[in-house]
Amino acid sequence: MASSDALYHVGFGRGDLGPQPPVLxxxxxxxDRARYIAERYLTGVKKLSENRGLNSYLGRLRNGRPVLSATSGMGAPSLSIVVNELVQVGVRVIIRIGTCGSIQPYVKPGSIVITSAALCRQGAANDIAPVEYPAAADPFxxxxxxxxxxxLGVEHHVGITASVDTFYEGQERTGSANPHLLRALRGVTEEYRRLNVLNYE
Structure with missing residues (x-):
């Protein structure tokens, strides 16, 4: 049962994190990916919540450091809620792990993209900072x-990610149920390719 300070969406609070709460x-x-990460890479795993499909697990890395493996759901609006509540319980470092769509031909399936900054073409970001504010990851x-x-010898690329609201129209994906693509989006992927944007997220 969650502690009395459990937050509304993630379903747990500081009181559920023990005497050494995680900052990571x-x-x-x-x-399912959050569960896989917890089961595959963490020890002493405890399931904190399964609220609104936002599963959260508390465990430890091999060095004994406490860490959370949590779910944000799909899209920036849901992500913004979960990040906000994780910060409220003391988390200070968040590493987002997931799949993405390559824009550059040299970014092959199975390779890793480490986002150094984001091109924000989605609405949630506008509620957090002005459009001029650089969406840059922590450089360290x-x-x-x-x-x-x-x-580890893993193929990886470091660079800019395009963060967009829609999976089909916003990423110029063919096969969408919507046959109409806004004029402003036609050719946007090629434009991003020329600007050295690595991937869609």
Whole structure:
């Protein structure tokens, strides 16, 4: 049962995190991925909540450091809620893990993209900061992730991600149930390719 300070969406509070609450969280859109990360990479795993499909797990890394593996759901609006509530319970470092769509031909399926900054073409960001504000990742965390990938011999790319609201229309995907693509979106993927944007998210 969740503590009395449980937050509305994530379904747990500081009181559920023990005497050494985690400052690090792995965040994924898919609840099954959050469970997989917890079961595969963490020890002493405790399921904190399964509220609104937002599964959360508390565990420890091999070095004993406490960490959360949590679900954000799909899309920036849901992500903004979960990030806000994770910060309220003391999380300070969030690593978002998930799938993405490559824009550059050299970013092959199965390789890793480490986002150093985002091109924000989605509405939720406008409620958080002015459009002129750079959506940049923490540079030290970005370097640490790239160094870890290099040490593991994992193919990876560091660069800009295009964050868009829609999976089909916004990413110019063919096969959408909507046959109409706004004129402003026609050719946007090629434009991003020329601007060295790596991927869609």
């Amino acid at each position: 969280a792995f965040l994924s859109g898919d609840p 965390l970005t370097v640490a992730l790239a160094e870890a990938a290099r040490a």
